[in-house]
Amino acid sequence: xxxxxxxxxxxxxxxxxxxxxxxxxxxxxxxxxxxxxxxxxxxxxxxxxxxxxxxxxxxxxxxxxxxxxxxxxxxxxxxxxxxxxxxxxxxxxxxxxxxxxxxxxxxxxxxxxxxxxxxxxxxxxxxxxxxxxxxxxxxxxxxxxxxxxxxxxxxxxxxxxxxxxxxxxxxxxxxxxxxxxxxxxxxxxxxxxxxxxxxxxxxxxxxxxxxxxxxxxxxxxxxxxxxxxxxxxxxxxxxxxxxxxxxxxxxxxxxxxxxxxxxxxxxxxxxxxxxxxxxxxxxxxxxxxxxxxxxxxxxxxxxxxxxxxxxxxxxxxxxxxxxxxxxxxxxxxxxxxxxxxxxxxxxxxxxxxx
Amino acid sequence: xxxxxxxxxxxxxxxxxxxxxxxxxxxxxxxxxxxxxxxxxxxxxxxxxxxxxxxxxxxxxxxxxxxxxxxxxxxxxxxxxxxxxxxxxxxxxxxxxxxxxxxxxxxxxxxxxxxxxxxxxxxxxxxxxxxxxxxxxxxxxxxxxxxxxxxxxxxxxxxxxxxxxxxxxxxxxxxxxxxxxxxxxxxxxxxxxxxxxxxxxxxxxxxxxxxxxxxxxxxxxxxxxxxxxxxxxxxxxxxxxxxxxxxxxxxxxxxxxxxxxxxxxxxxxxxxxxxxxxxxxxxxxxxxxxxxxxxxxxxxxxxxxxxxxxxxxxxxxxxxxxxxxxxxxxxxxxxxxxxxxxxxxxxxxxxxxx
DNA sequence: CTGAAAGCGCTTACAG
DNA sequence: CTGAAAGCGCTTACAG
Numbered sequence: 001x002x003x004x005x006x007x008x009x010x011x012x013x014x015x016x017x018x019x020x021x022x023x024x025x026x027x028x029x030x031x032x033x034x035x036x037x038x039x040x041x042x043x044x045x046x047x048x049x050x051x052x053x054x055x056x057x058x059x060x061x062x063x064x065x066x067x068x069x070x071x072x073x074x075x076x077x078x079x080x081x082x083x084x085x086x087x088x089x090x091x092x093x094x095x096x097x098x099x100x101x102x103x104x105x106x107x108x109x110x111x112x113x114x115x116x117x118x119x120x121x122x123x124x125x126x127x128x129x130x131x132x133x134x135x136x137x138x139x140x141x142x143x144x145x146x147x148x149x150x151x152x153x154x155x156x157x158x159x160x161x162x163x164x165x166x167x168x169x170x171x172x173x174x175x176x177x178x179x180x181x182x183x184x185x186x187x188x189x190x191x192x193x194x195x196x197x198x199x200x201x202x203x204x205x206x207x208x209x210x211x212x213x214x215x216x217x218x219x220x221x222x223x224x225x226x227x228x229x230x231x232x233x234x235x236x237x238x239x240x241x242x243x244x245x246x247x248x249x250x251x252x253x254x255x256x257x258x259x260x261x262x263x264x265x266x267x268x269x270x271x272x273x274x275x276x277x278x279x280x281x282x283x284x285x286x287x288x289x290x291x292x293x294x295x296x297x298x299x300x301x302x303x304x305x306x307x308x309x310x311x312x313x314x315x316x317x318x319x320x321x322x323x324x325x326x327x328x329x330x331x332x333x334x335x336x337x338x339x340x341x342x343x344x345x346x347x348x349x350x351x352x353x354x
Numbered sequence: 355x356x357x358x359x360x361x362x363x364x365x366x367x368x369x370x371x372x373x374x375x376x377x378x379x380x381x382x383x384x385x386x387x388x389x390x391x392x393x394x395x396x397x398x399x400x401x402x403x404x405x406x407x408x409x410x411x412x413x414x415x416x417x418x419x420x421x422x423x424x425x426x427x428x429x430x431x432x433x434x435x436x437x438x439x440x441x442x443x444x445x446x447x448x449x450x451x452x453x454x455x456x457x458x459x460x461x462x463x464x465x466x467x468x469x470x471x472x473x474x475x476x477x478x479x480x481x482x483x484x485x486x487x488x489x490x491x492x493x494x495x496x497x498x499x500x501x502x503x504x505x506x507x508x509x510x511x512x513x514x515x516x517x518x519x520x521x522x523x524x525x526x527x528x529x530x531x532x533x534x535x536x537x538x539x540x541x542x543x544x545x546x547x548x549x550x551x552x553x554x555x556x557x558x559x560x561x562x563x564x565x566x567x568x569x570x571x572x573x574x575x576x577x578x579x580x581x582x583x584x585x586x587x588x589x590x591x592x593x594x595x596x597x598x599x600x601x602x603x604x605x606x607x608x609x610x611x612x613x614x615x616x617x618x619x620x621x622x623x624x625x626x627x628x629x630x631x632x633x634x635x636x637x638x639x640x641x642x643x644x645x646x647x648x649x650x651x652x653x654x655x656x657x658x659x660x661x662x663x664x665x666x667x668x669x670x671x672x673x674x675x676x677x678x679x680x681x682x683x684x685x686x687x688x689x690x691x692x693x694x695x696x697x698x699x700x701x702x703x704x705x706x707x708x
Numbered sequence: 709c710t711g712a713a714a715g716c717g718c719t720t721a722c723a724g
Numbered sequence: 725c726t727g728a729a730a731g732c733g734c735t736t737a738c739a740g
Contacts, residue, residue: 024711038710063717296649419718420732712738
């Protein structure tokens with residue numbers, strides 16, 4: 001049978017009701033699979049829906065139910081160089097699988113800095129365009145978090161929160177990998193590899209992830225009685241460009257470490273590129289370890305030693321936690337920490353005879 | 355002054371109206387910057403908005419205006435291995451800059467195959483969750499396109515459309531790079547490089563992009579009087595894994611080409627990895643050219659010769675075209691084609707003495 | 709099991 | 725320049 005295409009003006013629940021000879025509320029109940037409605041009536045209504053080619057208006061439903069069944073994700077561009085870094089695609093894939101399963105939708109916003117990130121986030125939530133948000137770049141002492149808590153808006157953090165004075169903050173929902181462990185294990189690996197001067201090229205100072213990875217680096221250095229030299233501590237953006245900057249810094253300073261722990265694979269790869277140009281060999285002259293196990297690190301030459309991070313799973317978990325919270329505002333806050341593993345490849349091998 | 359936080363129950367336009375001593379419609383007009391309202395009244399209303407911490411409900415507005423100011427992007431996962439391929443992040447960045455400028459929002463959906471892609475797309479549109487969509491994987495004879503046209507739903511294609519019988523289809527909005535040229539230039543480069551047996555590892559057969567790149571390959575081969583050997587034509591997914599498969603195919607067959615034009619950098623990189631394992635040297639034994647100028651190809655060893663593709667700009671243009679169409683359904687259809695450039699790197703150098 | 713009514717929070721002719 | 729009313733297309737107590 002032909003689907004009726006006569007109505008160019010969107011067919012509504014009223015049209016369906018008229019066609020089926022019932023009240024609009026009955027149609028609504030059929031749509032909602034209400035067990036109250038008789039099978040007979042349901043059939044009539046479904047018939048009418050088919051014939052008219054009816055599609056429920058999700059916006060109207062959202063308004064009536066005051067829920068958009070949509071969650072927001074805001075990506076702050078320069079911080080993580082947005083998509084350049086493989087972190088985002090992965091986390092979105094993880095989030096997406098949960099949303100698909102739960103019948104939720106994803107609204108994606110880009111922000112150019114912390115300020116616009118905050119504004120955008122609040123705006124999405126308060127305009128009710130989304131029922132909750134996932135935040136991906138925890139900053140130290142982020143005021144956004146307290147605003148969200150204050151307004152009782154559902155959110156979950158990917159990246160643990162810490163306050164301005166580096167203290168714990170009010171309990172919120174978050175997932176993260178153990179970045180202190182990440183820093184520790186990576187640094188320890190370089191130490192055990194026999195490296196003397198181990199530099200750390202960290203991400204932007206205001207990010208918690210940078211803070212934590214540095215913390216792990218410090219721990220390992222202390223544990224093995226190594227002196228931490230300020231000249232070997234440097235902060236750059238989470239990009240290849242950042243890594244290039246870092247390498248340049250060491251080259252110009254005339255003090256070249258013989259190992260670099262980079263807080264991110266992109267940084268590590270950029271640094272390696274620049275070192276190569278300078279005729280400095282990795283790993284012979286300088287060993288390098290990154291973080292994230294990005295695909296690019298696997299094929300690079302030398303292939304990159306790195307710390308695995310369960311990005312996909314963090315996305316999954318974050319989405320699940322957010323939906324739980326949306327469905328019940330009173331669920332207690334908790335967090336989930338994922339373990340990381342050292343993946344040794346060419347960029348940190350050789351040398352070992354200490 | 356303290357923002358009033360007493361109302362936990364979302365403050366509405368009515369509350370603002372009451373506070374300002376005006377009618378809700380007046381508040382609405384102030385929000386819309388209507389020139390009809392007196393400056394005095396506007397001030398009063400703005401005051402009230404501030405005091406109450408009012409945020410307009412975007413859902414209600416969408417319903418009233420029957421426009422969500424949101425556009426949809428559906429990413430079909432396995433086809434392009436979604437985000438694994440750097441194409442998507444780039445295109446989203448491009449789209450995002452336009453949407454931000456125009457005050458639109460982005461809804462992202464993942465689909466697992468062509469069928470679910472179609473269903474999801476129609477569903478977003480018909481439920482009025484989005485005002486239009488950008489489609490990213492043009493398939494040959496895609497029935498979705500005619501449905502969208504039939505229902506007069508706004509959309510733009512990234513990737514030119516062609517019909518089941520490889521004929522042109524009804525005019526629609528699309529942007530693309532010139533994939534025939536891409537195939538031609540890449541293949542010609544290998545020919546001029548002195549390569550004898552040039553294989554093409556193409557993407558999935560049902561995608562227009564695969565068809566076009568193959569077409570360019572054929573053209574170049576004919577132009578230079580080369581015979582096209584069916585055994586050197588193979589289709590794989592747009593992933594590293596696909597490239598590995600392709601290399602394996604050539605290895606097993608015992609007929610190794612001495613050049614490979616891969617329809618995508620990921621394929622090219624996968625193939626190179628596998629060839630290396632086999633002790634086959636790139637570019638000495640086999641030259642390889644990819645497409646997309648992905649960051650990973652720049653740092654790989656050997657670095658990858660590739661065709662640049664203006665992915666970011668295609669995203670920008672697509673978003674602009676879609677918004678134009680949403681604002682005026684009667685704009686004529688047209689398309690924009692972006693040029694590509696050959697970027698020669700290590701994977702296709704050496705050998706040339708023919 | 710079903711209907712009539714009110715409501716979700718806006719916008720926009722229509723009057724004045 | 726501003727207000728009162730109807731409408732956008734749903735859902736959901738409340739009756740019966």
